Amino acid sequence: MTATIDSLKRPLKDLRVSITDRCNLRCQYCLPEELLGPGFAFSPREEVLTYEEINRIVDAFLALGIRKVRITGGEPLLRRDVSDLVRLLRKTGPELDLAITTNGLKLDEHLQSLREAGLDRLNVSLDAIDPQIGRKIAGRPLDTEKIWAAVIRGQAMGFRVKLNTVIKKGVNDCQVLPLVERCRKDGIELRFIEYMDVGTSNGWDLQEVVTAKEIQERIGLHYALSPQALDSGGETARRYRYDDGQGVVGFINSISQPFCQGCNRARISATGDLHTCLFANSGHPLKHWLREEKLDTKALADRIGKVWGGRSDRYSEVRTSRASASSSRTEMWQIGG
Ligand code: SAM
Numbered sequence: 001m002t003a004t005i006d007s008l009k010r011p012l013k014d015l016r017v018s019i020t021d022r023c024n025l026r027c028q029y030c031l032p033e034e035l036l037g038p039g040f041a042f043s044p045r046e047e048v049l050t051y052e053e054i055n056r057i058v059d060a061f062l063a064l065g066i067r068k069v070r071i072t073g074g075e076p077l078l079r080r081d082v083s084d085l086v087r088l089l090r091k092t093g094p095e096l097d098l099a100i101t102t103n104g105l106k107l108d109e110h111l112q113s114l115r116e117a118g119l120d121r122l123n124v125s126l127d128a129i130d131p132q133i134g135r136k137i138a139g140r141p142l143d144t145e146k147i148w149a150a151v152i153r154g155q156a157m158g159f160r161v162k163l164n165t166v167i168k169k170g171v172n173d174c175q176v177l178p179l180v181e182r183c184r185k186d187g188i189e190l191r192f193i194e195y196m197d198v199g200t201s202n203g204w205d206l207q208e209v210v211t212a213k214e215i216q217e218r219i220g221l222h223y224a225l226s227p228q229a230l231d232s233g234g235e236t237a238r239r240y241r242y243d244d245g246q247g248v249v250g251f252i253n254s255i256s257q258p259f260c261q262g263c264n265r266a267r268i269s270a271t272g273d274l275h276t277c278l279f280a281n282s283g284h285p286l287k288h289w290l291r292e293e294k295l296d297t298k299a300l301a302d303r304i305g306k307v308w309g310g311r312s313d314r315y316s317e318v319r320t321s322r323a324s325a326s327s328s329r330t331e332m333w334q335i336g337g
């Protein structure tokens with residue numbers, strides 16, 4: 001199949017679909033509690049895409065050449081019967097690489113049904129082993145051992161599992177080594193994601209970013225690391241192998257070394273907007289095309305293809321030369337990371 005290419009010659013390969021904007025945590029860097037003052041409201045149910053609508057959208061994206069779909073949120077496992085969606089998508093795209101990104105709080109109870117429905121991969125976000133530090137960064141009590149037990153059980157069930165960690169200076173930097181050691185011991189690939197200026201409500205400040213380089217140096221004091229070759233498939237993590245053979249650790253250097261050049265992903269918000277960049281301040285009204293214009297799958301694919309064809313976003317590469325906090329940008333809990 002010929003790839004769908006944007007104006008900077010980047011192919012469309014990867015789709016992230018947010019299925020809810022609700023969440024059971026209040027991570028400081030994403031959906032801080034302070035945000036939920038008077039007037040705050042999550043999207044009403046009728047504004048959120050149904051599983052059937054998501055499936056039709058994925059079908060259209062398949063015609064444009066995508067290979068991966070990641071289900072995200074908000075917290076996707078708060079939405080009822082997520083395995084029904086996985087089952088639909090698996091039928092629509094038997095060859096699709098299907099993943100979910102979750103905070104893991106409700107993972108254990110869903111593992112079996114997700115596996116049976118055909119999910120391939122789990123990306124679990126966990127920013128601390130110590131539950132007190134976990135509570136501090138997640139804004140709610142965090143049973144880190146329960147999450148860890150689900151991670152290990154998921155791995156034993158055959159899921160490909162990765163752990164995602166965001167480090168915020170002065171909050172959870174003391175957890176770098178405990179997370180590294182736990183992942184090494186249990187054979188889980190850990191990826192550190194630099195704290196990003198997504199949205200406008202997390203009060204992002206460059207001073208609070210701990211760069212991948214700093215984390216890598218900190219790990220290097222205890223465990224020697226050697227870089228792995230970058231794969232060609234638009235992988236955003238720079239991966240390093242522990243020289244003692246105890247696995248791999250990755251770094252997503254979105255702030256210190258932006259990777260817009262290789263960005264091949266489209267994103268859909270829970271309310272059905274198509275975003276061609278994580279840092280976009282608005283999207284394209286996919287839900288309107290489906291519900292009001294009643295486009296069929298072919299027409300939908302043509303419309304999406306045109307949007308991708310005109311794509312020129314490279315926010316991360318130009319952020320330093322722009323006002324970093326533009327007044328309206330879509331939030332991470334709306335678009336899904
Ligand atoms: N609730 C799920 C979870 O936490 O995994 C899925 C949605 S969450 C928005 C997806 C990912 O985005 C998580 O790994 C989270 O750590 C990451 N994230 C959220 N806000 C971020 C920020 N400001 N900078 C970097 N990563 C962020």
Ligand code: SF4
Nearest residue numbers: 023027030031074103
């Ligand atoms: Fe919720 Fe995930 Fe955002 Fe944390 S990062 S508040 S778990 S959506």
